[in-house]
Amino acid sequence: DIQMTQSPSTLSASVGDRVTITCRASQSISSWLAWYQQKPGKAPKLLIYKASSLESGVPSRFSGSGSGTEFTLTISSLQPDDFATYYCQQYSAWWTFGQGTKVEIK
Amino acid sequence: QVQLVESGGGVVQPGRSLRLSCAASGFTFSSYAMHWVRQAPGKGPEWVAVISYDGSGKYYADSVRGRFTISRDDSENTLYLQTNSLRAEDTAVYYCAKGLYGSGTYPFDYWGQGTLVTVSS
Numbered sequence: 001d002i003q004m005t006q007s008p009s010t011l012s013a014s015v016g017d018r019v020t021i022t023c024r025a026s027q028s029i030s031s032w033l034a035w036y037q038q039k040p041g042k043a044p045k046l047l048i049y050k051a052s053s054l055e056s057g058v059p060s061r062f063s064g065s066g067s068g069t070e071f072t073l074t075i076s077s078l079q080p081d082d083f084a085t086y087y088c089q090q091y092s093a094w095w096t097f098g099q100g101t102k103v104e105i106k
Numbered sequence: 107q108v109q110l111v112e113s114g115g116g117v118v119q120p121g122r123s124l125r126l127s128c129a130a131s132g133f134t135f136s137s138y139a140m141h142w143v144r145q146a147p148g149k150g151p152e153w154v155a156v157i158s159y160d161g162s163g164k165y166y167a168d169s170v171r172g173r174f175t176i177s178r179d180d181s182e183n184t185l186y187l188q189t190n191s192l193r194a195e196d197t198a199v200y201y202c203a204k205g206l207y208g209s210g211t212y213p214f215d216y217w218g219q220g221t222l223v224t225v226s227s
Contacts, residue, residue, distance in 0.1 A: 001168075034213035036151075043201055043217035044151060055215065087150055091211050094165070095141075095153035 002026050002090050006098035012106040019075040021101045023088035028068045032092035035064055035073045038100075039084045047086075048073065078103070108132040108216045110202050115221030118192055128185040128202030128218055136160075136180040139205040141214060142187045144198035144223075154200070155187065159208050170196075192225045199223075 003026040013019050023033065031051040036044035046055045048064040051071055061076040075082055083105055088098040114126040126142070142154040155166045155176040164176050175188040185202050199222050203214035 032211070043203075043220060044214075045217075046206075046213055046215050049206060049213045089151075089213060091213055094167075094211070095143075095156075095213075097150045097152065100150045 002029060002093055002096050004088055004090055004096050004098040006086075006088055006101050008101060009099070010102045010104060012104050013078050014106045015078055015080060017078045017106075019078050019082075019103060021073045021086055021088075021103075023066075023071045023073070023098050025069045025071075025090055025092075029090045029092035031067050032090060033064070033066070033071050034089045034091065035062075036087045036089065036097075037082075037084045038087065044087060075103075108204065110204065110216055110218035112200065112202055112218040112221040115200060115223045117224045117226060119227050120193060120225055122192055123188070123190045124192065124223060126187040126189065126200055126202075126221060126223070128187075130183045130185065130202075130204070133204070133216075135178075135183040137208045139209060139212075140176075140178060140185045141203045141205065142174075142176060142185075143201045143203050143214070143217070144196075145201070145220075146195075146198040149198075151201075152198075156205075157185070189223070192223075194225050197223060197225045 033051045035048040038044040052064045085102045109131045111129045145151045157176045173191045177186045199220040201220045204216040206212040206215045
């Protein structure tokens with residue numbers, strides 16, 4: 001099974017900050033990586049797929065990069081609506097999620 | 107607009123069964139692979155099962171294989187998950203989710219609101 005490891009687990013930031021979250025795969029997954037945002041009591045929301053493709057309707061301040069085993073999600077200027085938990089997901093071999101990164105208010 | 111509405115969750119004793127349902131609308135249900143994903147309290151999501159757009163392929167996570175069965179009724183636009191021999195570690199919110207494209211291995215672009223399954227004596 002492919003394991004996904006995110007860092008950090010928690011990130012404290014302020015509105016307007018540039019935020020970067022890292023996701024590492026236990027083996028190469030090419031670009032078969034997605035990012036989701038989840039708010040308390042809600043289902044995850046797809047933000048990015050194929051490592052860097054922005055899902056329709058997602059603000060352009062979100063971007064993704066990477067390939068192989070290392071990936072990043074960047075929020076260029078953190079907005080109040082962005083405080084949430086973010087998950088990466090590989091879909092190279094079945095589907096596996098990372099453990100999550102909680103972005104909280106500093 | 108795409109809507110996925112789960113039902114059937116509840117409190118159940120270990121070893122018992124539950125049948126979860128997911129009513130779909132707003133897209134051509136019969137053209138898409140559909141998934142069940144669960145999330146235990148305070149944990150990340152865990153993929154549980156997938157059924158191909160035509161129902162010919164069904165695949166399961168190791169943790170549920172042999173105990174859970176995924177199925178679909180395209181005439182009713184409904185996805186099901188039969189959960190048998192439930193264990194405490196199956197306690198989670200269960201979501202149905204739609205594959206981004208019709209076939210193949212893709213992420214999930216729409217999710218339901220979830221239904222809570224609690225396994226406890």
